[in-house]
Amino acid sequence: MLRTVNSPVLRLSRPFHIPRVSSLPTRKLATTLRRLANRAVVYSSNGEPSSVLSTISYPDLPPPPPDGVNVEFLLSPINPADRNLVQGVYPVKKQTETLGHSSGVYVGGNEGLAIVKSVGEEAQQQFGLKEGDWVVMGKQQAGTWSSERCVGAQDVIKVPKDIGEVHGATITVNPPTAYNMLRDFVNLKEGDWVLQNGANSAVGEAVIQIAAHRGLRTINFVRNRTDIDGLKQHLQSLGGTHVFTYDDLSDKSTINHIKSLIGGSDPKLLLNCVSGKDTTSMLRLLGADATLVSYGAMSKQPLSVPTSYFIFKNLKTCGFWQSRWYNEHSREEREALMNAIVDIIRAGKLREPEHETVTIPGSTSDEEATQLVRETMRKVEDGAGRKVLLRVENVE
Ligand SMILES: NC(=O)c1ccc[n+]([C@@H]2O[C@H](COP(=O)([O-])OP(=O)(O)OC[C@H]3O[C@@H](n4cnc5c(N)ncnc54)[C@H](OP(=O)(O)O)[C@@H]3O)[C@@H](O)[C@H]2O)c1
The missing domain is CATH 3.90.180.10 (Medium-chain alcohol dehydrogenases, catalytic domain)
Structure with a gap:
């Protein structure tokens, strides 16, 4: 249907380039x-x-x-x-x-x-x-x-x-968030472990795949659900090394099992988009001198870190915001970031998000x-x- 009206011209008060x-x-x-x-x-x-x-x-x-x-x-x-x-x-x-x-x-x-x-x-x-x-x-x-x-x-x-x-x-939000968090906080080398929660989020899945592409191993946490085995299989098919639920964190034998899987090579990086008490429980899986990077709070709960982790384990905590990254980097750096993600996609190492x-x-x-x-x-x-x-x- 063609509609004609006495319409005012399009005018944007934001800095788009519409002529006055x-x-x-x-x-x-x-x-x-x-x-x-x-x-x-x-x-x-x-x-x-x-x-x-x-x-x-x-x-x-x-x-x-x-x-x-x-x-x-x-x-x-x-x-x-x-x-x-x-x-x-x-x-x-x-x-x-x-x-x-x-x-x-x-x-x-x-x-x-x-x-x-x-x-x-x-x-x-x-x-x-x-x-x-x-x-x-x-x-x-x-x-x-x-x-x-x-x-x-x-x-x-x-x-x-x-x-x-x-x-x-x-391509501009979730994959670069994963890519930058794996690059900018800890000097990770092949075989190192990365711990993360919200592993089935779009960012989490990008973390799994980009980490696997770099030869990093991931321990991934998700919420329990009816078809948890299906989700575990899916995340492992993306390259996730191990997948657990937050419920497992209250079971001492599972914690010991995870520690045995890690085999003394404690994770130095924990990526957090959930916060709340489950994230606090995950801290015990980190080694000394590790870094906790928070980039979301899907549980809508605050994050509490026992002081002992700072004193005795020298834990560092910080946040990451991809929007800040874009604001602080030049157009050339943004293009380089996009090109790096495009290369990973073209190499077949990053799947489309389920959508x-x-x-x-x-x-x-x-x-x-x-x-x-x-x-x-x-x-x-x-x-x-x-x-x-x-x-x-x-x-x-
Ligand atoms: N800082 C940054 O630059 C940046 C960039 C991108 C994204 N983010 C943040 O990262 C997070 C994930 O974004 P996304 O686009 O990847 O999300 P998404 O694909 O929409 O997935 C949402 C995730 O949150 C989980 N979740 C939802 N409610 C939860 C709860 N109450 N407790 C625990 N987990 C819960 C979901 O798990 P279930 O399957 O169990 O529901 C799922 O894993 C968001 O907080 C987003 O704002 C931050």
């Missing part, structure tokens, strides 16, 4: 008749994503400015941090935007794969971008739960198409699309088990 309306008097007339060809998943107040998210339509994009590119998002994941941001419990300040008739909205989505639709002159010359290229976002909070956006050419990184859409859509794709069809009304987004979020909140990837189609 006042500088484009001739285009203003044209845009007032532009059809609502795009759609975004937005919110205007914090709360549970299944309650506060909605979809809005907005007009076709005007041509990009010289240093910008118009991109169409192909696939954009729903990560835990995206949900936390909507809930208002993630320490990032997102800026509101005006899209079509809707002002003061936040566009959801941080990570995503997009295809370049049109390129500004400088963007072409300086960054070698061209129509049809695949790009990922090198800048945080690009509002990837949308069909088309205009972004700064310096804020995107080209990725090759042979890695496939799913890897492309999930489910949810398409927001272009043929639906905004009301129907909103309902679909909220249902999807409800499933994610209930623990979908697989990464959900959104495909927000252009409005027909």
Whole structure:
């Protein structure tokens, strides 16, 4: 259905490269008749994503400015941090935007794969971008739960198409987090042990695979469940050396069994995305001079570390945040990181995360699309088990 409206032009208050309306008097007339060809998943107040998210339509994009590119998002994941941001419990300040008739909205989505639709002159010359290229976002909070956006050419990184859409859509957050945590804290050599919890999370599975690729051995902890054997087999098929449940931590004989498996070569690195008392229990498996790196708190519980670990075992504790890493590193370093992950994918050492794709069809009304987004979020909140990837189609 073709809809024409007296739509205001697209205006973003965030630093995307949409030309100012006042500088484009001739285009203003044209845009007032532009059809609502795009759609975004937005919110205007914090709360549970299944309650506060909605979809809005907005007009076709005007041509990009010289240093910008118009991109169409192909696939954009729903990560835990995206949900936390909507809930208002993630320490990032997102800026509101005006899209079509809707002002003061936040566009959801941080990570995503997009295809370049049109390129500004400088963007072409300086960054070698061209129509049809695949790009990922090198800048945080690009509002990837949308069909088309205009972004700064310096804020995107080209990725090759042979890695496939799913890897492309999930390459900037979880694999680099795993890669950097295994590289930046402890000088690990082949055969060393790494301990981790949340091992079946997307990051955890990337840790298993990247560690195995480097010849590192992993001891992986997950929550118990009905089909725990199936999960253990799955994680071992990815390259996990051993898999245990948190319940095993309360059994002294299992602890001794794990210690015997380690065979006196105590792990020097513990990667934690869960926190709470189970993580405290895992500390006893570490050797002296080990490092505990926390990057998430899925249990929503604080992490308590007995003082004796600091005094007698010289334990070091720190945090890791991939967003901080991106902010502190140059464009060249970000590209190098992406290339390193691409090489691992091409070597067949990193599988796509288990996922489910949810398409927001272009043929639906905004009301129907909103309902679909909220249902999807409800499933994610209930623990979908697989990464959900959104495909927000252009409005027909
Ligand atoms: N710091 C960073 O830069 C960074 C980067 C990426 C991700 N993260 C964080 O890493 C964590 C995992 O992210 P992801 O995208 O990999 O997640 P994901 O694929 O959505 O998986 C979520 C994981 O959390 C576990 N989990 C959920 N609720 C739990 C609870 N109450 N107690 C224990 N485990 C629980 C799940 O286990 P079950 O199967 O048992 O439910 C699953 O292993 C999140 O906290 C995320 O914010 C941090």
